[in-house]
Amino acid sequence: MNYPSGIKKSTSGKKTTTIDSNLSHKNRGMTLEAELNDSNEYYREINQAFIYKKPTPIKIVKVDYPSRDKATIKEAYFTVPSTTDYNGLYKGKYIDFEAKETKSKTSFTLNNIHPHQINHLKNINEHGGIAFLIVRFTTLNETYLLFAKDFLDYIEDTNKKSIPIDYFREKAHLIKDGYRPRVDYLKIINDLLEVK
Amino acid sequence: MNYPSGIKKSTSGKKTTTIDSNLSHKNRGMTLEAELNDSNEYYREINQAFIYKKPTPIKIVKVDYPSRDKATIKEAYFTVPSTTDYNGLYKGKYIDFEAKETKSKTSFTLNNIHPHQINHLKNINEHGGIAFLIVRFTTLNETYLLFAKDFLDYIEDTNKKSIPIDYFREKAHLIKDGYRPRVDYLKIINDLLEVK
Numbered sequence: 001m002n003y004p005s006g007i008k009k010s011t012s013g014k015k016t017t018t019i020d021s022n023l024s025h026k027n028r029g030m031t032l033e034a035e036l037n038d039s040n041e042y043y044r045e046i047n048q049a050f051i052y053k054k055p056t057p058i059k060i061v062k063v064d065y066p067s068r069d070k071a072t073i074k075e076a077y078f079t080v081p082s083t084t085d086y087n088g089l090y091k092g093k094y095i096d097f098e099a100k101e102t103k104s105k106t107s108f109t110l111n112n113i114h115p116h117q118i119n120h121l122k123n124i125n126e127h128g129g130i131a132f133l134i135v136r137f138t139t140l141n142e143t144y145l146l147f148a149k150d151f152l153d154y155i156e157d158t159n160k161k162s163i164p165i166d167y168f169r170e171k172a173h174l175i176k177d178g179y180r181p182r183v184d185y186l187k188i189i190n191d192l193l194e195v196k
Numbered sequence: 197m198n199y200p201s202g203i204k205k206s207t208s209g210k211k212t213t214t215i216d217s218n219l220s221h222k223n224r225g226m227t228l229e230a231e232l233n234d235s236n237e238y239y240r241e242i243n244q245a246f247i248y249k250k251p252t253p254i255k256i257v258k259v260d261y262p263s264r265d266k267a268t269i270k271e272a273y274f275t276v277p278s279t280t281d282y283n284g285l286y287k288g289k290y291i292d293f294e295a296k297e298t299k300s301k302t303s304f305t306l307n308n309i310h311p312h313q314i315n316h317l318k319n320i321n322e323h324g325g326i327a328f329l330i331v332r333f334t335t336l337n338e339t340y341l342l343f344a345k346d347f348l349d350y351i352e353d354t355n356k357k358s359i360p361i362d363y364f365r366e367k368a369h370l371i372k373d374g375y376r377p378r379v380d381y382l383k384i385i386n387d388l389l390e391v392k
Contacts, residue, residue: 050319052279057251058269073254073272083248087283092324094290123246128288 032101032136032143032183036086039181043090049186051088051095057081083120084131090186091193094129096121097185101136107162108135110155118155121148130192134175134185137165144172145188228297228332228339228379232282235377239286245382247284247291253277279316280327286382287389290325292317293381297332303358304331306351314351317344326388330371330381333361340368341384 033053043049062075084098098121100112113133124131131148142165150171154163173188229249239245258271280294294317296308309329320327327344338361346367350359369384 044319047319050316050323050325055251055253056256058254058272060252071274073269073274076254076269076272078267078269083246089290089292089320089323089325092290094285094288096285120246123240123243124285127246127285129246129285129290 031138032099032134033085035182036099036134036185039183039185040086040088042181043186049088049090049095051086051090053086054081054083080114080116082116084117090130090189093189093193094124095189096124096129096131097134099134099136101138103139105137105139105165107164108137108168109162110160118152122152125149125152130189134183135168135172137168140165141177142168143175143177143183144168145175145185146172227334228295228330229281231378232295232330232381235379235381236282236284238377239382245284245286245291247282247286249282250277250279276310276312278312280313286326286385289385289389290320291385292320292325292327293330295330295332297334299335301333301335301361303360304333304364305358306356314348318348321345321348326385330379331364331368333364336361337373338364339371339373339379340364341371341381342368343388 037053040049040051040053043051057079058076059079060073060076062073064072064074066072084096086099087094087096089095098113098117100108102108102112121131121133125148133146133148133151134143135146136143146163146168151163154160154167154171175183175185175188178184233249236245236247236249239247253275254272255275256269256272258269260268260270262268280292282295283290283292285291294309294313296304298304298308317327317329321344329342329344329347330339331342332339342359342364347359350356350363350367371379371381371384374380
């Protein structure tokens, strides 16, 4: 499978890398991210949903002002996000999710998700939002939508370190690859809303 | 009135400024921003609403990797936001707003709001979200919540350059100063939801 919209960071051997987009500091999840951004753009184009990736949170330390209206950030650091990466509006509903890729064929490691992101998903779920994870097992080429409720049920009251692929196959919803949108996760949300 | 949580950027005479928070590149709106962040934190503490300011959108150009897990952004630029600054969830409703301060005593200049932010507010309003502006007239010490519908009604079909204070006094909702939350804008949203 090709990922035409995937963005790759070249880091090999160099200490300074020039990149041309709002990249996360880890390679993890970049391709899924690009496909989700493209899908969200498509949903906006057809006036279906207004869901955006939040900008990468950054702590700015030093800014140069070479001229009155121009500012160049000269020193900044990536910071841990307080919330999930994506949120927005679909059919009057608040949508909120985190997206991750894993190369594992057997499980999704939970240290991919920060504790306050877990807490955030819990809050959103309890207050009437639609919260979920999108997890892509890249080696298997399987992408799942796992609702926050099922995610939280699994990790609750245990010291689980990962979620096995079988749990995804049983409880999560497989998202089929498409052309546009590439990752049609709203189809699953739509089915959920129609059942309600 | 004092703004204990206000953050000020020191720019006088220096070309390089060191700042310790996620600041916008313009001084406009900082104090209101700090008060809103504080209010949103309070709403989260009492488990009432989960509304966050989005990180400042930045285009990253150069990143140094002094060690494997450490990344320093060495060159980046502030970019124009595609959406409003704040969004989140309250009582199952999608909340979305932009916040601005003005020193003017007479009007709010529309070039404070980017065209795609206006478009975004329109989309959110049409798709069942609760969209609005919070505008503080700092000199008058008056802070208003103006629903997107009333905002869009005013600017529609004209080439208006600003919204006079009288329009706010007539159509918008005055937000009283408080201790915690400092800017209790959800009170107005709550009144709206109870009427519905």
